[in-house]
Amino acid sequence: MPLKTKDKIAIFWFRRDLRLHDNAGLYYALCSDYPVVPLFIFDRNILDDLEEKKDARLTFIHDAIADIRQELKQKDADILVEYGFPVKIWENLVDEYDIAEVYTNTDYEPYATDRDREVYRVLKKKGIVFKTCKDQVIFEKQEILTGQGTPYTVFTPYSRAWKEKLTDFYLKSYPTKKYFGHFQKWHGAALPALKDMGFEKVECKFPSDRVGNALLKNYAKDRDFPAKEGTSRMGIHLRFGTVSIRELVRRARGHSDVYLNELIWRDFYQQILSNFPHVGKGEAFRKAYDFIKWRYDKADFQKWCEGKTGYPLVDAGMRQLNATGFMHNRVRMVTASFLAKHLLIDWRWGEAYFAEKLLDYDLAANNGGWQWAAGSGTDAAPYFRIFNPTSQAEKFDPKMAYIKKWVPEFGTDAYPAPMVDHKEARERCLKVYKAALDKSNQ
Numbered sequence: 001m002p003l004k005t006k007d008k009i010a011i012f013w014f015r016r017d018l019r020l021h022d023n024a025g026l027y028y029a030l031c032s033d034y035p036v037v038p039l040f041i042f043d044r045n046i047l048d049d050l051e052e053k054k055d056a057r058l059t060f061i062h063d064a065i066a067d068i069r070q071e072l073k074q075k076d077a078d079i080l081v082e083y084g085f086p087v088k089i090w091e092n093l094v095d096e097y098d099i100a101e102v103y104t105n106t107d108y109e110p111y112a113t114d115r116d117r118e119v120y121r122v123l124k125k126k127g128i129v130f131k132t133c134k135d136q137v138i139f140e141k142q143e144i145l146t147g148q149g150t151p152y153t154v155f156t157p158y159s160r161a162w163k164e165k166l167t168d169f170y171l172k173s174y175p176t177k178k179y180f181g182h183f184q185k186w187h188g189a190a191l192p193a194l195k196d197m198g199f200e201k202v203e204c205k206f207p208s209d210r211v212g213n214a215l216l217k218n219y220a221k222d223r224d225f226p227a228k229e230g231t232s233r234m235g236i237h238l239r240f241g242t243v244s245i246r247e248l249v250r251r252a253r254g255h256s257d258v259y260l261n262e263l264i265w266r267d268f269y270q271q272i273l274s275n276f277p278h279v280g281k282g283e284a285f286r287k288a289y290d291f292i293k294w295r296y297d298k299a300d301f302q303k304w305c306e307g308k309t310g311y312p313l314v315d316a317g318m319r320q321l322n323a324t325g326f327m328h329n330r331v332r333m334v335t336a337s338f339l340a341k342h343l344l345i346d347w348r349w350g351e352a353y354f355a356e357k358l359l360d361y362d363l364a365a366n367n368g369g370w371q372w373a374a375g376s377g378t379d380a381a382p383y384f385r386i387f388n389p390t391s392q393a394e395k396f397d398p399k400m401a402y403i404k405k406w407v408p409e410f411g412t413d414a415y416p417a418p419m420v421d422h423k424e425a426r427e428r429c430l431k432v433y434k435a436a437l438d439k440s441n442q
């Protein structure tokens with residue numbers, strides 16, 4: 001049966017939480033007094049900006065929605081899937097259906113915050129309650145503060161406070177399954193195909209959504225070596241919410257403190273973005289670093305993008321990124337540092353390139369990682385500590401297995417000479433950074 005316009009319903013709006021299990025907002029919707037209709041919007045404000053029409057992230061999202069739909073069908077329920085501009089879509093939905101309440105999970109990115117404010121206005125005009133829930137992080141914005149009531153800007157004390165506050169209460173799973181009978185019973189139209197939205201399905205194997213015991217056991221010793229499969233590849237699942245952060249933290253606790261720490265980094269950068277929104281608007285966390293005279297050299301940037309810098313670890317990383325949409329964390333740090341410090345190219349160019357390519361792209365973590373590498377971010381190592389890409393390769397890829405995989409011509413005449421000399425680039429960087437910081441002190 002189709003969705004009837006006279007039924008009074010609650011809507012649960014999926015965004016970065018594409019799962020039916022352990023989902024906070026969905027749980028509260030299912031506990032409301034109204035039958036629940038799930039909704040997903042393919043958002044043209046985001047999609048229209050994607051130049052690559054074979055974007056694997058779209059395939060991932062589409063697959064996740066199809067899985068949700070499949071599960072709902074077993075309960076005689078369905079999901080409303082729209083394509084367009086969210087505010088406009090909501091204006092239509094409130095006219096068409098008798099909506100009592102709307103539930104969703106908070107999305108902390110600046111675009112999402114602005115969009116939700118607009119949607120709130122549309123709903124309010126009709127007297128519809130809009131409830132947002134914490135789901136994406138363990139602790140949000142104001143939950144972990146210093147003794148002075150200010151946000152932490154240094155990771156180590158933040159992580160200590162985070163661990164002190166953590167109790168089982170924050171990790172409890174939301175038992176949505178118990179309430180699956182509260183979905184509205186109806187059958188909708190087929191999902192819009194990717195090609196109807198101007199995209200193509202990408203044939204690729206996404207990482208599993210499971211983190212095995214062996215991985216957690218060896219994580220501390222293996223995670224820094226890009227040739228090993230030593231990290232969990234949970235990035236894309238956490239980005240789109242196909243895995244619950246509470247579930248992962250429960251797995252990490254008691255198995256790997258080092259892994260838990262990485263999950264805390266994720267919360268840390270989310271709260272930085274919420275508490276210091278200027279970082280999400282193209283500004284350095286430490287304003288003094290915006291005095292740096294960057295080189296906007298397109299040809300050099302292109303060499304970096306293509307993995308043709310003549311520094312094999314940097315090149316391997318960039319080629320892994322271009323070919324797979326993934327880059328190992330250690331190599332993300334080295335490639336980012338190389339762009340900002342060796343090439344003195346504005347880190348924002350690199351940030352944008354990663355945003356386009358990474359399957360696990362997340363504004364808060366990406367911006368945090370880039371600003372860390374450029375020295376302008378939180379908790380930064382002093383700017384004069386500059387990664388040496390050659391010694392990083394010797395230390396973390398000692399048998400050159402990673403390099404040989406991605407840069408097979410390394411060691412032959414076909415491989416380019418280093419595009420900058422490490423020592424000279426280092427000195428140039430120190431000079432330019434110092435001049436900027438001196439200027440900001442004037």
Ligand SMILES: Cc1cc2nc3c(=O)[nH]c(=O)nc-3n(C[C@H](O)[C@H](O)[C@H](O)COP(=O)(O)OP(=O)(O)OC[C@H]3O[C@@H](n4cnc5c(N)ncnc54)[C@H](O)[C@@H]3O)c2cc1C
Binds near residue numbers: 263266329354358362
């Ligand atoms: C320049 C730069 C850009 C980055 N861009 C992103 C990004 O767009 N999206 C992203 O999720 N991570 C980003 N990171 C952090 C990190 O590199 C990735 O989270 C990690 O490599 C993903 O692989 P994994 O899932 O196997 O990680 P694992 O090592 O298995 O870690 C598990 C999870 O912990 C979280 N995590 C781990 N390290 C960090 C970190 N430093 N900051 C925040 N969260 C972390 C991620 O959610 C990750 O999936 C970036 C790091 C740097 C230096």
